[in-house]
Amino acid sequence: MRDSRPAVEALYPLLFVVLWSTGFIGAKFGLPYAAPLTFLAWRYAAVIVLMGLIVAVTRAAWPPDWGARGHIAVSGLLVHGVYLGGVFTAISHGLPAGITALVVGLQPVVTALGARAVLGEQVRPAQWAGLALGFLGVGLVVAAKTRSVPSDALVTMLVPAVIALLGITAGTLYQKRYCPSFDLRTGAVIQFVPCLAVTAALALATEDTTVHWTPSFQFALGWLVLVLSIGAVSLLNVLIRRGSAVNVASLFYLTPPTTAVIAWALFGETLAGLAIVGMGLSVFGVWLARNTPPVRGSQQR
Numbered sequence: 001m002r003d004s005r006p007a008v009e010a011l012y013p014l015l016f017v018v019l020w021s022t023g024f025i026g027a028k029f030g031l032p033y034a035a036p037l038t039f040l041a042w043r044y045a046a047v048i049v050l051m052g053l054i055v056a057v058t059r060a061a062w063p064p065d066w067g068a069r070g071h072i073a074v075s076g077l078l079v080h081g082v083y084l085g086g087v088f089t090a091i092s093h094g095l096p097a098g099i100t101a102l103v104v105g106l107q108p109v110v111t112a113l114g115a116r117a118v119l120g121e122q123v124r125p126a127q128w129a130g131l132a133l134g135f136l137g138v139g140l141v142v143a144a145k146t147r148s149v150p151s152d153a154l155v156t157m158l159v160p161a162v163i164a165l166l167g168i169t170a171g172t173l174y175q176k177r178y179c180p181s182f183d184l185r186t187g188a189v190i191q192f193v194p195c196l197a198v199t200a201a202l203a204l205a206t207e208d209t210t211v212h213w214t215p216s217f218q219f220a221l222g223w224l225v226l227v228l229s230i231g232a233v234s235l236l237n238v239l240i241r242r243g244s245a246v247n248v249a250s251l252f253y254l255t256p257p258t259t260a261v262i263a264w265a266l267f268g269e270t271l272a273g274l275a276i277v278g279m280g281l282s283v284f285g286v287w288l289a290r291n292t293p294p295v296r297g298s299q300q301r
Contacts, residue, residue: 012235017251019232021258024101025266026228027091030220033212036088037203042211042221044080044196047229051188060185069190072182075175076191080233081198082167086160095157101256103161105135107169108252130284137257137281172240172248180241184234192229 030039054060063069083104090100203209211217239248 012238013251016232016235016239017254017258019227019235020252021255021262023087023224023228023232024091024259025262026220026224027088029216030224031088031092033214033217035203035207035209036092037085037199038207038209038211039221040084040088041196041200041203043224043229044192044199046221046225047192048189048196050225051185051192051230055185055189058185060183062186063182063190068179068182071174071179072187072190073194075171075179076187077194077198078167078171078174079236080171080191080229081195083164083171084195085199085202086162086164086167089160090157090164093157093160095161100161100164101259103158104165104168105252105256106165107172108134111169111172133281133284137277137284140277140281175237175240176248182237184237187237188230188233191233 034042063072087100087104090103236248239251
């Protein structure tokens with residue numbers, strides 16, 4: 001019988017994009033009932049308990065030394081703690097999810113700039129062209145949404161989103177450089193423990209930690225724990241392990257268009273013709289960035 005694993009693994013990037021894009025939808029359902037950092041602290045705690053049980057049942061192997069565990073913890077704090085804290089805070093302060101996605105959509109470009117210095121990766125001109133087209137497409141998708149934000153408040157709202165951008169960019173590069181491969185079960189526990197510690201401390205210091213356990217909040221929390229923090233994050237770790245930082249980062253260009261389609265299907269949000277053109281540009285840009293052959297002789301450290 002033919003091995004079907006390569007065909008299934010080829011779908012990982014697409015599945016990751018779809019799952020990751022639902023994060024904004026989960027935030028839309030849950031944030032009315034809990035402050036952003038409080039919401040995230042509950043999310044991290046649930047992931048740790050669930051993955052801890054899976055580790056105990058399956059007897060998954062822990063990293064062999066504290067140095068490896070430290071690298072995994074740092075990568076988790078950056079990729080999850082800083083990124084999600086910034087995104088949820090920006091949305092809770094009134095920044096539309098589309099603009100937040102556009103800011104975070106700069107990640108492929110920022111990652112490409114840092115990939116050579118940190119990882120020794122070389123970015124070909126065709127890849128730069130793909131990154132540029134992808135960003136242009138994202139801009140077209142969310143351009144209309146910028147009109148809904150007062151200009152005098154936009155800068156303040158953007159700060160958490162910029163912090164999220166820097167966090168996930170640094171975390172992707174750090175993980176690819178120092179801990180590209182680890183057991184996804186024990187690794188998830190190690191990654192989310194520092195996220196919980198830092199986020200819970202900040203929530204206690206700065207927020208009203210009251211949670212309204214409505215059905216909408218429970219659905220959002222369950223979805224973000226099972227689908228995002230376990231499903232999508234596991235796929236992200238696999239993609240980081242197997243691909244270049246630039247190729248992995250380019251997938252984030254597809255998040256705003258996919259989120260727009262999901263919002264259209266669930267909430268009836270309109271899709272302008274310009275947005276549809278932008279989706280096409282984003283898809284083509286990501287294809288160009290991911291299918292350009294690596295520079296001959298380039299090496300990763």
